[in-house]
Amino acid sequence: MSIAPIPPISLPPTGSTAAAGSAGAAAGGGGANDVFSAIGDALETVDAAHNRVDDLAAQAATGDLTAVHELTMATAEAQLMTSLTVEIRNRAVESFNEIMRMQV
Amino acid sequence: MSTMFAAFANARTGMGAYKLWLDAISDNIANMDNVTTTDQPAFQERFVVVESAEGPSEGAGVRVTGTLFGDPNGVVAYEPNHPLADEEGMIRRPAVDLTEQMVFMQVAQRGYQANIRTFERAREAYEAALQIGTGR
Numbered sequence: 024m025s026i027a028p029i030p031p032i033s034l035p036p037t038g039s040t041a042a043a044g045s046a047g048a049a050a051g052g053g054g055a056n057d058v059f060s061a062i063g064d065a066l067e068t069v070d071a072a073h074n075r076v077d078d079l080a081a082q083a084a085t086g087d088l089t090a091v092h093e094l095t096m097a098t099a100e101a102q103l104m105t106s107l108t109v110e111i112r113n114r115a116v117e118s119f120n121e122i123m124r125m126q127v
Numbered sequence: 128m129s130t131m132f133a134a135f136a137n138a139r140t141g142m143g144a145y146k147l148w149l150d151a152i153s154d155n156i157a158n159m160d161n162v163t164t165t166d167q168p169a170f171q172e173r174f175v176v177v178e179s180a181e182g183p184s185e186g187a188g189v190r191v192t193g194t195l196f197g198d199p200n201g202v203v204a205y206e207p208n209h210p211l212a213d214e215e216g217m218i219r220r221p222a223v224d225l226t227e228q229m230v231f232m233q234v235a236q237r238g239y240q241a242n243i244r245t246f247e248r249a250r251e252a253y254e255a256a257l258q259i260g261t262g263r
Contacts, residue, residue, distance in 0.1 A: 092142045096246060100135055103253055110257050 058115045065108045072101040133186070134249035140180065140188030141242035147191055148175045148235040152228055159223040165213045169201025170221035198222045 076097045082088040151173040158170040174195040180187035200222070207216030 090143060090146050092139070092146070092243070096135065096139055096142075099246070099250055100132060103132070103250060106254070106257055114260075 058111070062108060062112050062115065065104075065111070069101065069104045069108050072097070072104050076101045132249070132253070135246060137186055137188035138242045138246040138249070140190065141245070142239055144175070144177050144189045144191055145235050145239035145242060149232065149239065151175050151194070152232045152235060155223050156225065156228050156232075159221055159225055159228070161221055162209065162211055163201075163219045164211045165203060165217050165219050167219065168199035169219045170223070171199050172197030172221065172223050 076094070079088060079094040079097050083091075083094050088094060155172050161170045163169055174197070175191060176193045176195055177189050177191050180190040182188070200219075202220045202222050203217050204220055205216050206212055206218050209216075209218050212218050
């Protein structure tokens with residue numbers, strides 16, 4: 024009977040996880056950094072969706088809105104996109120904090 | 128955006144198409160009693176033409192390709208006392224059938240609502256997905 028050897032545990036350098044705290048833009052090799060930079064990109068898309076809602080709301084106020092559903096749908100979509108991004112951010116921060124609390 | 132929420136984009140195109148159909152029906156009903164002289168064309172019923180939009184596997188919804196118009200000859204009727212009647216006492220009315228328009232209107236309204244329901248269901252599903260693992 025042969026026992027499989029235990030594979031070595033590979034961890035990213037601690038420097039990169041610390042950099043992740045400054046959320047997003049800082050490019051690094053660490054896994055946590057990827058999550059936060061992805062959130063930064065996602066927030067730009069969310070911002071674009073909110074700008075679209077603003078445009079449609081202005082159209083509604085001035086009477087230029089051609090279809091009511093365009094505004095309500097854009098609002099719901101922007102809301103959902105924001106929730107999704109915030110939820111991902113919360114989960115990422117949660118797991119980051121969990122690791123920071125770890126007793127070594 | 129549309130790749131993440133394909134159901135939203137599809138439902139939006141559906142709502143747009145049905146809204147346009149409702150608009151066309153309202154125009155048809157508004158003009159259904161227009162009387163013209165026999166040397167003028169009658170009001171032409173408006174038809175919205177749609178087709179399936181080419182897209183990826185989840186589809187790209189429906190696309191409005193244009194508008195078609197009904198018979199310009201309409202219905203010629205004998206009404207000698209009408210101020211627009213010609214020498215033979217004939218006038219021209221549009222060939223718009225109110226009963227048919229009312230049925231179309233019902234179909235268009237339900238179609239619009241069905242697309243809204245699609246959107247709402249998709250939104251509820253996505254919101255439920257956001258709660259995965261939160262224990263809420």
